[in-house]
Amino acid sequence: MSDTFSYLLMAWLDPGLLGLTALGVLAGIYIGAIPGLSVTMAVSILISFTFAWDINNALALMVGIYVGGVYGGSRTAILLNIPGAPSAVTTAFDGYPLAQKGEAGRAIGLSTVMSVIGGLIGVAVLAGTAPHLADLALQFAPRDYFLIAILGLLLVSSLSGKSLARGIFSVALGATIGLVGMDMVTAQPRLTLGSMELLGGIHYVVVMIGLFGVAEAFYQLHNMAKVPVKQKVDKIIPPLNMVLKFLPLSIRTSIIGVVVGALPGTGGDIASLFAYDHAKRTVKNPSTPFGEGAYEGLVAPETANNAAVGGAYVPMLTLGMPGDAVTAVIIGALVIHGLNPGPMLMIETPHIFWFTVGNLALANIFLLVFGLTGIRIFSKIVEVPKAIMIPLILVLCVVGTYSLNSNMMEVYWMLGFGILGYWLKVFGFQMGPIILGVILGPLLDESYRQAMSSVGDRGGDFLLALVANPLSLVLTTVIALVLLGNTPLKGWLVGRFQRN
C-alpha cells in the first residue's frame, strides 16, 4: 500500500516531474487550441525525442500534453468557432453563441472547471477499475484478444467518419501497413515488394507523423486565408452556484465519457457527441435553447471529453489496446521504453500504472490553474498565422522522423504517408482508424494465429470457440450487433418493433 502511495505521489513530489507535467499541460492547451496542430501530432513527434529519456519524464510530458490538449480545443471553439480538436466540435455548438453574447469569459471558466471535474472522475474510474480488469484480462484467451481488437476496430470504423465502409477500409489499410516486414513467427517477408529496406517494417511513428503532421499541414493549406473573429473575454472564474447547478449533469456526462473512452478505439470526440446528445435529450429546461448558447450544451461535451482521457487509459494499461489515437501513440512510447502494455504491466511494472494515475490527477490540477489564467497571452498565440505555422510543422515532422533511426528513407516514407493522408482526408477518410489499425494489426495477427493453433488449425473449431466460451460469446454477439446496426436490416427491425 505504501508503495502504491509513493508511486501515486511521485509526480507531485519530484520537482522535475512536476515541472514537466506543468509544461506538458501548458503546451497541450496551446497545441490543442491552435487549429491545425493536434495532440496526436504532438505526442507522435515527442516520442522520437523522448525515447532516450527516463520513462517517467517522458510519460509526465505526454500525459500533460494529452490532458491539456483535449481541453485546449474548447478555447478556440468558444472564442473563434473553430474547434482546435475533434473532441471540441460539439463545444462550439453552444460555446460560440455564448461568446457572441459577450459571455466568452464565463464560458471558458465553466468549461475549465467542468473539464477538470470530468478529468478527475476519469482518473478515479481508472484507478478503481483497471487493476480488477487487468486481473480479469489475465484469464483472456488469444481468441478474446482477437475479438476485443476486432470490436474496437469496428467501433472506431462505425463511429468516426462518413460511412462504415470508409472506416473499415481505413482500419484494414492501417493493419496492412502494420504487417509490412518480416513475419515474427516464420521470418518470411510480408508485403515488402521485394525491398530490403522494408524487411524491418514501417515504424508506426513514421506513419503517425505522416498522417497527423504532414497530412494536416497540407490540409490546412486550404484554409490559409481564414481570419477568425475576435471576442471580448472577461469574468473568467465561474460563481460557485453556477458550478453546483451543472454538477449533476457533469457527473452524468463524465460517466458517459469514461465508458465511451474505455471502449477500445473510440475517444473524446465520440464521447463528447454522446454527452451532448444526452444533455439535449435529458435537460428539459436549458438556460437557453441548445445551439443558441445553452450552458448545458457546453458542460456536457467538456466533461465527457476530459473524462474520456481516464477511460482511454483503461484498455491501454489493462489490455494493451488503445482507447483512442493518442493512447495508441503512448502505447508506442511504452514499447520503445521496453515496457509491456497489457495485463502484465500491472504485475511487472505496477509503478508505471500508479505513476500514470497520480500524474493524470496532477495534470488536471494544472489544467485548472492554467485554464483560468493567461487568457490574454493565449488569444495572441492562437493568432499565429498559418503562413508561419504550416512550414514549421513540416520541419518538426522531419526532425521527429529523422531522430527515430537517423534514416532519411523514413523521412521520405513520412512524406509519402502525409500525401496519402491528405487525399484520404479530403475524401472523407479518418486518420484515427488508420493509426489504430497500424497498432492493432500485428496484435490481431498474433492473437488470431495463436487462437487458430489452439484449435489445431481447424476453421470450424475456431468458429465454434468464438461462441462456446461465455466471454467470447458476449464479444461475438456485440460484434454481430454492431455490424447489424450498420446495415439496412436495423431500420427494418426497428420499424417492425415499433409497429408491434
Next chain:
Amino acid sequence: MSKKIEQTQAGEKVFDWLLLLFSVGVLVEAFRIDGGLRLNSAGSFPVGLALVMLASSIAILFSHRRKRRDPRIRSALHECQVFLHEHFQPHIVVFSVVSVIYLAAIIWASFYISTFIFLAAMFIYYRQGRIISSLIITSLAIAVIYVLFTMVFRVYLP
C-alpha cells in the same frame, strides 16, 4: 420527410476506384506470401485484410449510387477542372514542390542550411514578400530548433 442526398466531390469517384485497384494489388501481394491460402500461416491474415479492403472499397463504390454529383459540375471535363482548381491551387503546388526539394536537399546541403532556405522561401512567399520580417522569423525559428533539438533534446539531425 425528405432525406438529404449526399454529394460527391470532384475526383472522389476516381479516388475510390484507385482504392479498389490498390486493394487488388495488396491482395495479389498477400497471395504471394507463402501459405496465403492456408488458415494459419504468415499469409493468411494479410489475405484476410486485403479481402476486407477489397470488399469495403466495393461498398464505397456502390455507395456512389446513393449520391449525386455536385449540380455545378456539368461534365467529366468540368469535374476535372474543378478538381484541379480545388487541390492544385498555386500555394498548394508551391508548398508541395518546395517540400520535396527541401527533403532532397537536406542530405547534400545539411539540415540547418536547407531548413533556413526552406522556411525563408515559404515565409516570404506566403507573407507576400515581407522579406525582412520573414528572415527574422526564420532566424528565430532556426535558433529555437537548434537550442531545443540539438542542445536540450540532443537529437541527431541530418
